[in-house]
Amino acid sequence: MKNYDVIFIGSGHANWHAAVALKHAGKSIAIIEKDQIAGTCTNYGCDPKILLDGPFELLAQLKQYNGIGVTDKTTIDWTALMAYKHKVIDPLPIQMAALFNQLGIDVIMGSAQLVDKHTVSVNDQQISAENIVIGTGQRPAKLNIPGQEFLHNSRDFLNLEKMPQKIVFIGAGVISLEFATMANELGSSVEIVEFADHALGAFDQRHVAKLVDKLEQSGVKFHFNEAASQVISKNDHLEIRTNNNLQIETDYIIDATGRIPNIENIGLEKLGIKTNRGGIVVDDHLRTSVKNIYASGDVIDKQIPRLTPTATFESNYIAQQLLGSAGAINYPAIPSVVFSLPRLAQIGITSAAASESEEYHTQVIPYGKQLLFQYKNEIDAELTLILDKNNYLVGANIYGNDAPDLINLITMIIDGHLSANKLDEMVFAFPSASIGVISLISIMLHRD
Structure with missing residues (x-):
């Protein structure tokens, strides 16, 4: 039986970041994958979606100039775009597998079954490890209806x-x-x-x-x-x-x-690992009820957003945990984005929660109107800020095509607990679009 320091079940973002970090730290690593190397996001989730979305975003921006200098006659050839998607996305799992091989990480294709707290069975063989990490993600739910x-x-x-x-x-x-x-x-x-x-x-x-x-x-x-x-x-x-x-x-x-966690047929019940409808139950160190077995990513039962960046954060945390340099996990503010057109984004305290508490107040900024040329004539673009009693930014909601980039800037303001004075000490590129919003945020933070 081959022995490793850590076995990862699943090769998506919930696992591979930790696998790479631990390998660089000198640990022996195995990754078991039954589907596509690199998981859902890379192969049939975020990456192909945003690739296909690109031309639609450009068309939406062009339409904002209709009647003021642009006549939009561009069309999208979905079949050609899909062919391009396959050209770009299909090689990614091969490239990731090559990276793992280059690093000396063993990749085993097959379905993993927990035998005991240190042993995993795959392809009629058994391998063992001091620690095991389960990052099997979620799958689409399916309605149980006729047809x-x-x-x-x-x-x-x-x-x-x-x-x-x-x-x-x-x-x-x-x-x-x-x-x-x-x-x-x-x-x-x-x-x-x-x-x-x-x-x-x-x-x-x-x-x-x-x-x-x-x-x-x-x-x-x-x-x-x-x-x-x-x-x-x-x-x-x-x-x-x-x-x-x-x-x-x-x-x-x-x-x-909706989506449901992949917790079946792994052997969790055999080891008494606690699960519920939300996924695998973990403590504040991401340990399951069997303390040397961890869970990471969307398979965890949690209330915070199940997103690729969250899974990456958890994966990096587990690496530090296994290297002995991490305490209890402390999640930062996590932004969420809907890549519709226009985009929606939010982070932190929601407008709904703010409206029910005297601890917060909100400010609505119609930045599309106020920063017309910077934001490409997107007149209805809007930002809602949620501030605490000390006028620190604790949440935001955005409606507009630039929401993904703006929410990242706001994430740094929230996580950095930046005051208006601290923002004023920074110099940003001008006349970029984002500097206009940063200036408007600074004005709101200055208010008593």
Whole structure:
């Protein structure tokens, strides 16, 4: 039996950052992967999504200049764009595998089973380690309804060679609104069926309402308070039905009703490792109920956002933990972004939470109007700041195409606990777009 210092189950961001750091520290490492090397984000998640999104973002910016100097005649060839996606994304797991090999990390393809707290079985062989890290992530949930065999998921959408003429999304979460934006721009008939009475429940509902309204004006149909109950195949099309007898004829259906942790068939029960519907239960050192076995990334039961940067943060933390230089995990403020058009972003204390507490106050900045030329004539772009009693920034919500970059700047202000005076001591490039927002934030922080 081959012995390692650490065995990682899963090769995504939740694990490979720690694996590389520990290897550089002289540890012997094995990674077990049953699917694609480098995990969901790299192969059929964030990376291919943002690659495909790029041309749509450019088109959105061009449209903001319609009537003031630009006539938009650009179109997107989805088939050609998908071919480009395969050219760029498909080699990534091969490149990552080569990197692991170069570093001397053993990669074993297969399904891992915990035998005991130090032993893992894979491909009819057993290997052992002092510590084991489980980073098996999540997978798309699937509705248990008649006709579920006709449902597709986000992985399928990101490999569509041709965009369907009619497409229905079940669920009005992040995946649906991001993909619906692209399908709608390509001229597809897009409808979204949502059980709740609103979209994107975790985000600022005032900004969400603006986004929904914009999508509706562009032709997307939302059906709230509707639960998908059945899918029927009829000749050359599908029909989705709901509990309220809504019937929608379509060519393609995406089930985007959430994601569930990959905790089955690993042997967790055998070792008494505690789990629940949210995933693997861990302590404040990311240890499971078996103390030399850790969990990392989306498979953890947690309330903080399940995002690639969160998984990377946890992976880096586990490396330091195993090297003996980390105390209890202390999460920083974590930004979240919806890559719809326009984008939505948020971090820290939410507007909803601020409205229910006397500890906070909010300031709305219509930066799209105030910084018109810097933000490419995006008139309705808006920023909501949440400040504490001492006027330190503790949260923000953004509606606008530059939200991803702006939320990163705000993340540094929040995590650095920067005051207005500290911001004033810094010099930023001018006349960049972001310096305008930083100046507006500084003004708000100066207020008593």
